[in-house]
Amino acid sequence: MMEWIVPHIPSREALESKMVLIPLFPFVGFLINGLFGRTFSKPFAGFVGTVAALSSFVVALMCVCHVHDTELGRAGLHVSYAKWLVTSDFSCSFGLYIDKLSSVMILVVTGIGTLIHLYSMGYMAHDRSVWRFFAYLNLFLFMMILLVLGDNILMTFVGWEGVGLCSYLLIGFWYEESKNAAAGMKAFVVNRIGDLGFLMGIFTLIAVFGTVNYVTAPVKGEGGSVTPQTTLDAKTKAVVVPQNPGLLDYTEALRLTYIKDEHSELPEKAELPKFATGGEKNTVSIPMSIPKGLGNSLAGLITLTCICLFIGATGKSAQIPLFVWLPDAMAGPTPVSALIHAATMVTSGIYMVCRLHSLFAFSETALLLICGVGAATALFAALIGLTQLDIKKVLAYSTVSQLGYMFIGLGAGAFSLGIFHVLTHAFFKALLFLGAGSVIHAMSNEQDMRKMGGLKGKLPWTFATMLIGSLALAGVPGTSGWFSKDNILATVLGRYNDTHNNLYLVFYIMGIVAAFCTAFYTFRLVFLTFFGENRSSEEVKHHIHESPWTMVLPLVVLAFLALAGGFLFGGMFIEEKSGGEAFEHLAIRNVPFHEEHSLHEAHTPNLILTGIVALLGIGLAFFRYGKGGNIPDPEKSNNLVYKASFNKFYVDEIYDALIVFPFCVISELLHWGMDIILIDGLVCGAAELVRNGSSLLKRIQTGLMNTYAFAILSGTVAFLIYLLIKVQ
Amino acid sequence: MSDLAFIVAAVVCVLSAGLIVSRKNPVYSVVFMLPFFLGMTTIFVLLNATFLASIQMIVYGGAILVVFLFVIMLINLRPEELREDFSMLSWFISALAAGLLAATMALFANRGTTNDMEVKFASAIATREHGAIFGSIESIAYPLFEKQMIPFELASVLIVVATLGAVLLSKKRV
């Protein structure tokens, strides 16, 4: 399939031994730059970082080509390197696992990562500590690769925390300004709340399934190892799972056992089935080592697990209520915003849900919740994006909004489309951020769109590529963004046709309104930045220049992908039939529809509607801002809705009032009540007691020998008198 | 006869001990040590500890007493340096404590001494199996050199060390 990209793909065995290089290259790059970067020249530090990322991409590409060429179903490349946690009935290891799902992510991470490294060489050329930047960026790649390729959810969690750390470091990269450091801290703290949910989810997984591995351990075979699969025995109709089954083996076994047709569900309370295994242990059952009080409803526990994991995803992927950190994260350098806060890290929540999609597919409640949160976030962030003036803030809110779309897709059961939107969004949003970076670079670090304008002549490459990115973001038919977004919305409408659950209709309408807002604010950005008169000062005007080739090249590559990505890759992700088919080339099985025609009937009205709202949004933006001169000024506006949107619907203030302020009050109370009065009282009181007591006792210490002798004498006498009385 | 001797010696001991402790000038204290040691020696003889008595006389009366006297001469205290020695309160309190100590010890002695012990005390056999009289040099020499050999040698080491220490300490420049 991809022979034209990589002419010679090494054998499976060779790839298995080389797989470790994917995370290793960025890690070595991090070590080199982190340890010795101080002594490097600026271009060389960038060169080291970029080469590390590129090498990782090349190895990843070879592995991915191999994975896509094998006919082994889910059996991707799987290597277990070392035992990590081993107890009597629980173990997990350090292992890397590339299957067809993670191959999409790994290409996005390393591919776009490489482009952004290249771009950063130009963008950060004048920074004081380029080496530090590239060291962090390489560390981020390493952690992201661990997140994507880890063969168990604990490894994913390690990567998850690692990218959070790198995000914190890079948001606060220019830490001299306390605003930036505070933004980094906010991102870290908000993410921790989500991480708690993620951890709870992992614990529940361990309690229910007794394992954290995604799949069972690989088995050595001819020409490389093979991961045993869960299968349905054709003769006996029994489900056969491999020995020491992983999470995905259990979910597959449950699906084969219970989900016989579209209407069946997991049993509420029933004897859990025993699955046959191919090995010495003849049968295996789901451990469910949970306290009796929590009930033994497997379906309920799976819903609980899914909701906990989703809370983790809302933190990392900036969904309501934990999205507040992402707009502030724009305090970091623009390439960081493009790589971490648009293309890769923020999509790890979607990836995690897709990784365990067979688990999520069992829980209708969790999926509905995901869909609802996604729709609410998509609309809410789009509304805020309408009025922002900072070019990066607009893109940040659009990222939050697009992440909401991805969750809509997941919640609607179209996991493949969620991943597809991750892919296309990575193309066009990275493109837009890099374009914005190019603009900011040209405008001498000015980010306020009111001071831009008329740049299309001066920055032709940036303008052309950003226009393509904007078309894709707005969802103009034919662009990559349209392919993914349109299909996600069609699936939601299809769900409504299928189940007649009015909630899906509400989510659909929210999605359409958000799409309209997206088209509007995207082209508001384009018109304010590139059209009309230039509104900057004379000195800035003088310096406006097109960016160097290192910055333009990634823009062009990404523009091509943003434009053609839908045609190139769409076939891999979009359902042809509505039967919830298994995407063999993705290792994803979408939630099936009850009736075959539901999705088909949704496509045509949805196509018309999305096309219309996209064009309407662009038209309205042109009408308002296209001619120039209509510069938004929030201070003069009396429109309450406008003000609310401009002030981000006061979410930060509400959080401050509802969470941060009570927290501070309680902390203050504890500070005074517990710390000062109780603890300090105890500690200082003890010290005071000792001091006063000793200053009293000090008087006994006369220093006079006779006193001490007298003390001995009187002690002896007292003891003798005691003996005299006691011993009769 | 022995009763009389014991009473005389005891009275001499107690009186001279009181004078030793109460004299302001240490020279008088040392002088009153002589009758004290004589009284003690008498009592030791009455207790059949004849060798111990002679050692007491030689070591205390001959050596320690002289050393004390020598030191007093050496440091040559001027009378004005012998400040008012007793404060009434401390004198009274320490006398009280010492009196209590004496009383308790007397009570213990009274309670602890049984008639059996008194009989044994009174009817001690004076002669050892090889003819030596109890308390004589001969009767002490056998156990001292047979059973207490190591403590005896250690005592000699102690005295050597003490001698060296005294010499080193008293050298002009320390």
Add this chain to the structure above:
Amino acid sequence: MGFDLPFNVIADGGGLMNLKGCLILAGVIFSIGAWGVVARRNVLTVLISLELMLNAVNLVFASFARMHANMTQSANNATAGENGQIFALFIIAVAAAEAAVGLAILITYFRNKETVDTRDMKELKQ
């Protein structure tokens, strides 16, 4: 051979010359010594008082030695009677050593500080 006593100490029993009397005398002398140690401020007198106390202890040992004088029943403890006197001998040896070292320290101290008064010996307190 031997050491002829001028009078027979063994023969008469009663009177004051008995174990109780010896012990009480030792207790009184010990208390006087202790009083001296506690009440006197002259180091010399304190040292002399210490000697008094040691002598009192010797007296106790000698008394009990006499009480145990006829412990000759078996070969193993045939000499037990003299052990008290031997212990008293050791005490005398230690007392001599103590007096020598104590007085040497006193001389050195006096040489440096021109005083033998315990009220002036407060270096450790400061």
